[in-house]
Amino acid sequence: MHGHRSVLLLSFGALMHERATASEVDALRTLYKEMAGAHWYRKSGWLEDGTDHCTWHGVTCKHASVVGLDLTSNGVEGALPSALATLTLLRSLRLHGNSLNGTLPAQMCKSLTHLEELDLSKKNGLSGTLPPQLGMLTRLLRLDLSQNWVRGTIPSEVGRLSRLRVLKMDSNRLSGTLPAALQTIPHLSTLSFSSNWLSGTLPSTLSALTALTEFNLRNNQLSGSVPMQYENLTHLQRLQIEDNYVTKTSALKTDL
DSSP: OHHHHHHHHHHHHHHHHHHHHHHHHHHHHHHHHHHHHHHSSSTTTTTTTTTTGGGGGTTTEEEEEEEEOTTSSSSEEEOOOGGGGGGGTOOOEEEESSSSOOOOHHHHHHOOOSSSSSEOSOOOOSSSBOOOGGGGGGTEEEEEEEEEEOEEEOOOOGGTTTTTTTTESSSSSSEEOOOOOGOOOOTTTEEEEOEEEEEEEOOOOGOOOOTEEEEEEEESSEEEEEEEEGGTTTTTTTEESSSEEEEESSSSSSEO
């Protein structure tokens, strides 16, 4: 009886895995069709009969589940399809250097909770505001949304990304102040928001980010002075705040 139950459980597990794999393949097919796959520069294997999806260009799998998708500078066009949310075990999504548009989907942020790297940077065209659900990607180590058209304020929920090492959102249209919640990301080594419309003063609380080596806020509308507390950022190689309205009062090595 026990052996029969084990066989049933194994069969059920295999069926569930097969269904999950099929849904992932469907998601990849949707991505290809909705994002100009026929015109991609590199597309070996995609939608070819009899090919394993794990062998398709840019796809990385573990135990037949998609854990990585790298279509860097590949002629990918359009909005991120909702089907991406099906790839729930995805750890790395790299689509930088393409022609993306639309917004960063909230549902994708809610579903891809295994993501460790999200790179949608380099001359893409994402717009709209950042969804608060971005804070649900709690396993992220690297987030790069640079060189898009994202506007609005930086949601305080980014403070939930406690494992983050790199946060880059240069060359967008972000406005408002730097959220105090940034101080709760203890391992952050790169924080870069250059060429936006950020205003207000530099929060002294960011001196808690003692792992920072790069801090780039140049070309914004920041004002006030550099907090003396920033001298505690002993690993910081340089604070880049030129092209703002900030005055230097600290001994910290600073570009003004």
